[in-house]
Amino acid sequence: MQSPIRKLVGAAACAILLALSSCASLQHGWDQGSVTMVADLINSGKSAELASMSGSPFLVDGEVVPLKADVAGFWTGIVKAGYKVQGPQLGMTAPATPDSYKQFADTMEVRAFFKNYVKKDTRLLELKTSGGTTVLLLIKDSLFSKKIIQGFKGPF
Amino acid sequence: MNRTIAFSAVFLLAAWAAFAVPADITYTEGDATLKLKNGKQQDAQIGDKMNTGDTLKTGSDGLAELSQAGVTVKISSGTVFTLMERDVNGKTQTVMSTALGSIKYKYGKLSGSEPAIRTNGAIAGVRGTEFTVFAGADGSSLITVDSGEVDVQSGGKTVQLTAAQGTEVPLGKPPGDPIPIKSDQIDYSKWNQDKLDSMLADPVGTMATLQDALDNYARDVADYYGQYLVSKKQLDEVVKTAAQIFKEKGQDEATKYQQEFYYPLTHQAGALVLNYRYNALAALSLRTYVTGRMYLALKARYILNPDDPVWTDFLGRYNAFLSTFEQSISPQLVDADI
Numbered sequence: 001m002q003s004p005i006r007k008l009v010g011a012a013a014c015a016i017l018l019a020l021s022s023c024a025s026l027q028h029g030w031d032q033g034s035v036t037m038v039a040d041l042i043n044s045g046k047s048a049e050l051a052s053m054s055g056s057p058f059l060v061d062g063e064v065v066p067l068k069a070d071v072a073g074f075w076t077g078i079v080k081a082g083y084k085v086q087g088p089q090l091g092m093t094a095p096a097t098p099d100s101y102k103q104f105a106d107t108m109e110v111r112a113f114f115k116n117y118v119k120k121d122t123r124l125l126e127l128k129t130s131g132g133t134t135v136l137l138l139i140k141d142s143l144f145s146k147k148i149i150q151g152f153k154g155p156f
Numbered sequence: 157m158n159r160t161i162a163f164s165a166v167f168l169l170a171a172w173a174a175f176a177v178p179a180d181i182t183y184t185e186g187d188a189t190l191k192l193k194n195g196k197q198q199d200a201q202i203g204d205k206m207n208t209g210d211t212l213k214t215g216s217d218g219l220a221e222l223s224q225a226g227v228t229v230k231i232s233s234g235t236v237f238t239l240m241e242r243d244v245n246g247k248t249q250t251v252m253s254t255a256l257g258s259i260k261y262k263y264g265k266l267s268g269s270e271p272a273i274r275t276n277g278a279i280a281g282v283r284g285t286e287f288t289v290f291a292g293a294d295g296s297s298l299i300t301v302d303s304g305e306v307d308v309q310s311g312g313k314t315v316q317l318t319a320a321q322g323t324e325v326p327l328g329k330p331p332g333d334p335i336p337i338k339s340d341q342i343d344y345s346k347w348n349q350d351k352l353d354s355m356l357a358d359p360v361g362t363m364a365t366l367q368d369a370l371d372n373y374a375r376d377v378a379d380y381y382g383q384y385l386v387s388k389k390q391l392d393e394v395v396k397t398a399a400q401i402f403k404e405k406g407q408d409e410a411t412k413y414q415q416e417f418y419y420p421l422t423h424q425a426g427a428l429v430l431n432y433r434y435n436a437l438a439a440l441s442l443r444t445y446v447t448g449r450m451y452l453a454l455k456a457r458y459i460l461n462p463d464d465p466v467w468t469d470f471l472g473r474y475n476a477f478l479s480t481f482e483q484s485i486s487p488q489l490v491d492a493d494i
Contacts, residue, residue: 056197060455062478063448064494067256068187069216069234070449077456107478108486112494116195155459 031093034139035127038149039088047075052146057117059138059151062105064113074152087130096122096138103136104153122150129155177250178205179224179239186233187215195492208250209437211238214257224250226264227271232257232344235291236445240274242434243427251279251434254291255445258344262286263304273299276442277327277369278310287317288339292351294362295327295369295446300339327446328369352453359454359466363473366447370477373439374484380432381488387425394418436488443481447474 041050051072057064058071065071094100101107101114103124121142127135138151181190181204188200193209200212200220214220214235222229224239231237235257241248250271252261261273263285270282273289275297280289286302299308300322308315308323313330315323322337355362394417402410451474458467 060452063451064444065448065452066191066444067213067215067236067449070452074452074456077453078459081456081459083459107482108489109494112491115491116494 028093030141031123031125032090034123034148035088035090035125035137038137039085039127042079043084045079047072047079050075050149053149055117055140055147055150057113059104059110059113061153062107062110064109085127085129085135089128091126091128091134093126094124096124100124104151118150177225178207179222179229181206181220182223183219183221185219186217188218188220189213193492195494206239208239208241211236226267228262228264230260230262232259235259238437238441240434240437241430243430246427248430253441254289255441256291256293258288258290260286260288260339274438276446278308278325278331280309281307283307290342290344290347292348293446293449294351294355295366295442296351297325298342298347299323299325300337300342302339328365355450356453356457359450359470360473362450363470363477366442367473367477367480369442370439370480373435373442374480376435377432377439377484377488380428380435384425384428384432387421387428391418391421391425394421432488436485437493439481439485440489440493443485447477
């Protein structure tokens, strides 16, 4: 027979575990939603929408892009080239940290980009395609900002 | 050790920059962003001050106008303008830099110490009152004079322009001979598109030109930085000696020694910091607004054909350029420059 205190501790532990697993699944849902949204916008050729959702400065591979017009030009360019993200699946996910620069390029500029412009609520998300390629996205996890895409690397 | 040197250099530069004249932002329209020297970005507003090291960027619907010591600077849309400084023969000179886009300059009265005007490919000394600078996607420049005279320098050659004349300066090449032209005859969009098209038609050739330009900056950075380290070492010795003189002979003798040796050396070291930083920032401008934009355009073009030899050949040159930049220029930049 368990004591009432033991029962209470057990119930609290279960509640914490449940809350943690809910948070994890909520985060997974956010991440999944983010990559699906970016993939859908690319596949439907909505470059203007992609541009309006992109932050400034923006990171493409190892390039810190300071001009909004160039970011818009990049999205327009890849859409015009016929680039599609076939069968998008969420791969690796991780919170972006100041050390995440290595995932894009190990240079002073990219290191400074992560230090200066990437906030704590930003996620590194891998977008896997059915063709076997990967795109790395830097996505700000925010309900209140429209400019959530901060970086794009790939396909590789 | 390096960190100590960097801090000392920044201090010397800060002391130097205290004498710089800021520009007043007198008009803005549409998208106009001010990136401050400390790295922060804000919408440019009328009444804002633009200091040395600050950059003003206008979007496709943006315009801005500045005023600095009798000079009016009209910044067109799609332009990147930076206020810089360098040391020329012991004197600090303001440099107004156009990395991309077009800017019209109008001088109320010439004082004899006008700021120099630079693009990624040329530097112009002003003896005129009204002229326009166009900076192209490939790093080339077009300078047209409406009134007065302007000397345009590049590749060791100077071309003097008078009213209703202009010259085009390809990156890394001397200015062309003066041609009769007025600024209102130039369609910047078309001119710039032609530059972009020719750059993308020969990515490998363009990268070779960019590499040469970067190598020149790298040499200048290394030269000024090397001289700075020597100067800094001398300065450290002078400080030690001054302390010794103070201890042995008192304040008056130490002050006399400082005036004779410390202040001239501080001045010299400050000028060297200004110049290696000036060259490093000029290289960053080339890297960001010419090489970086070229990479983006080509990446989009070849995203479905990553094995195309045009793309892979370009990447080889591009990676070599980045390697030079990372080794020779990045150590003299700070996070806020990015």
